[in-house]
Amino acid sequence: xxxxxxxxxxxxxxxxxxxxxxxxxxxxxxxxxxxxxxxxxxxxxxxxxxxxxxxxxxxxxxxxxxxxxxxxxxxxxxxxxxxxxxxxxxxxxxxxxxxxxxxxxxxxxxx
Amino acid sequence: xxxxxxxxxxxxxxxxxxxxxxxxxxxxxxxxxxxxxxxxxxxxxxxxxxxxxxxxxxxxxxxxxxxxxxxxxxxxxxxxxxxxxxxxxxxxxxxxxxxxxxxxxxxxxxxxxx
Numbered sequence: 001x002x003x004x005x006x007x008x009x010x011x012x013x014x015x016x017x018x019x020x021x022x023x024x025x026x027x028x029x030x031x032x033x034x035x036x037x038x039x040x041x042x043x044x045x046x047x048x049x050x051x052x053x054x055x056x057x058x059x060x061x062x063x064x065x066x067x068x069x070x071x072x073x074x075x076x077x078x079x080x081x082x083x084x085x086x087x088x089x090x091x092x093x094x095x096x097x098x099x100x101x102x103x104x105x106x107x108x109x110x111x
Numbered sequence: 112x113x114x115x116x117x118x119x120x121x122x123x124x125x126x127x128x129x130x131x132x133x134x135x136x137x138x139x140x141x142x143x144x145x146x147x148x149x150x151x152x153x154x155x156x157x158x159x160x161x162x163x164x165x166x167x168x169x170x171x172x173x174x175x176x177x178x179x180x181x182x183x184x185x186x187x188x189x190x191x192x193x194x195x196x197x198x199x200x201x202x203x204x205x206x207x208x209x210x211x212x213x214x215x216x217x218x219x220x221x222x223x224x225x
Contacts, residue, residue, distance in 0.1 A: 008151075032211045043202060043216035044154065087153055096167040097210050101146075101153035 001026050004090050006102035014110050017078050021105045023088030024070045032091040033071050035062055037084045038104065044087055047073075078109045113137065115217035117203050123223045129191035132220045136184070136205030142166075143180055144214060145188050146202040154202055160186065161209050193224045 006023045013019045025033075033050035048055050050062040050071050061074040071090075075082055088102035116135040124130050136143050141162050146154035157176065158168040162183040171178070175194070180186040190197055200219040206212040 004153075006153075034213070043218050045216070046213045049213070091210070095169075096159070098156055098159055098167050099144075099214060101155070103151075103153040 003027060003092060003100045004088055004102040006088050006105050008103055008105060010106040010108050012108045012110055013078055015078055015080060017109075018074065018076045019078055019107065020072055020074045021086055021088075021107075022070050022072050023090075023102050023105075024068075025088075025090040025100075026069070027090070027092060027094060028066075028069060029093045030090045031093065032099075033062075033064055034089040034099075035071075035073050036087040036089055036101075038087055039084050044101075047086070075107075078107075080109050080111060083107055083109045115203055115205055115215055117201075117217035117220055119220055120218065121221050121223075123225060124193055126195055126224050127192040129189065130193055130222065131187055131189045132201050132203075132222075134186045134188070134203030134217060136186070136203070137215055140205035140207050140215075141183070142206045142209050142212075142214075143186050144202075144204040144206075145178055145186070146204065148200045148202055148219070150199075157188070166209065190222075193222075195224050198222055198224045 035047040036044040037047045038044040055062045059076045063072045085104040087104045143160045145157045148154045159166045160180040178188045202219045204214040204216045206214045
């Protein structure tokens with residue numbers, strides 16, 4: 001099983017739709033979780049951290065489910081500008097501490 | 112605040128040639144990462160430094176890749192000799208501390224090996 005798994009998509013949704021992505025992780029000892037956004041041919045940028053109590057920033061909501069070992073990202077009222085790849089990042093605490101990236105989920109918001 | 116600086120932005124080399132990438136992290140960031148991102152995949156960690164010491168290089172192909180971070184600031188990543196499968200974007204990132212902090216990325220170096 002991969003350490004971090006995401007559905008690569010693409011998710012094609014109309015403007016205004018609500019879309020959700022999940023990301024599963026294998027290490028139950030992981031403590032830090034993030035969603036990064038990566039635009040085409042650009043570097044990844046932090047979208048939001050994911051806390052145990054969840055995290056909301058405007059139209060974006062991130063949740064952590066420790067029991068089932070997954071994090072989720074919900075985007076409400078999708079905009080054309082939300083089109084990007086969303087990368088799930090989980091820390092690995094086996095051996096040395098490091099961040100593991102998922103392959104990313106590609107989102108296309110259609111007019 | 113200045114971001115992570117990388118150079119060059121693009122590089123095209125022939126297989127078996129050598130290439131070097133440079134990274135200057137955000138001032139004060141102790142942790143520096145080099146990632147390899149192949150088209151359609153997520154970034155894969157190659158090497159991680161804490162100040163000038165290597166924390167993790169378990170996925171660095173040491174027969175051809177090397178990296179250093181002298182004085183705990185700038186870092187260089189070298190490939191010698193390059194293979195076709197090394198074509199990728201090489202991303203440098205830095206974070207303030209080793210655990211739990213956001214990693215900030217540079218714009219990357221797009222390497223094409225022909």
